[in-house]
Amino acid sequence: MEVPDASNSRKTKALYEFIRRLAFKKKLNPDNAVTIFVTVLSKGDTRGLSDEELSAMTGIKQGEIRNILRMLYELRMVGYRRGRHPETGATRYYWYPDYSGINMTLYWRKKQVLEKLRERLRYEEENTFFRCPRDGTRFTFEEAYEYDFQCPKCSSMLVEEDNTMIKEVLREAIARLEEEIKRDEELLRSH
Ligand SMILES: [Zn+2]
Known part of the structure; x- marks a missing residue:
């Protein structure tokens, strides 16, 4: 499966935005959630990182880290393996990025965005719009x-507005996203 690439900033941004929103819903600190995800993604690749190590690296408390990891695990964006503390022998969990889960999350996010764009296009196609020439407020014909x-x-x-450009931009965005989703589906099928 394709590995998320930090240089692909649009994709990365969408992912962080998703994590942020979810953390907020779960009453977790959104910035800390992204920080933990980024740290696991960048440093936890081979052996994984323990809660303790993540806490030392980020300054975030272990209790909060565990809640964030649980959220990311529910999304299958991280996985863990059981290990032993090198000195005490106590059970420890090492967290690593789960790339297939990350790509699956991105895929579903894209499908949601596509649905929103289609709805918006339908709204633009089915309505006639008017705009105030002074303050720019927009109204449907009914309003x-x-x-x-x-x-x-x-x-x-109010002046009637030509929304041809808006529809054009929406159609292009939809076509681009449909293309991306089709590629993702081919990738998902081949694994
Ligand atoms: Zn006005």
Whole structure:
């Protein structure tokens, strides 16, 4: 499977944004969640990193780290192996990045974004829009009709808007994403 590449910044950004949002929902610190993920991704590749090591590397408390790792594990973005503490012999967990899970997460994120873009395009195609020439507020035909084609904020006459460009940009973004998703599906099938 294709390994996420830090140089592919658009992909990386989408991934971090996803982790941030999820951490927020779970009442975890979003920045710390990204920090832990990045640290596991960059340094945990061969033998993995223990909670203790992650704490020493990032300054984040072990209890919080465990909650973050649990969240990432539920998403299959990290995996772990059981090991022994070199001195005490106590059981320790070593965390490493799970690339197939990471790619799967990215794939589902792309599908969600595609659905949103399609919805937005439908909205643009099915409506006629009006805009206030002074403050730029946008209205659907129904809204503009209700206001007698006068801006409710500044009373300027509303002007019909040509949304051809918006639709064009949306169609291009959709086509690009569909292409990417198709490639991801081919990759997922071949593994
Ligand atoms: Zn106005």
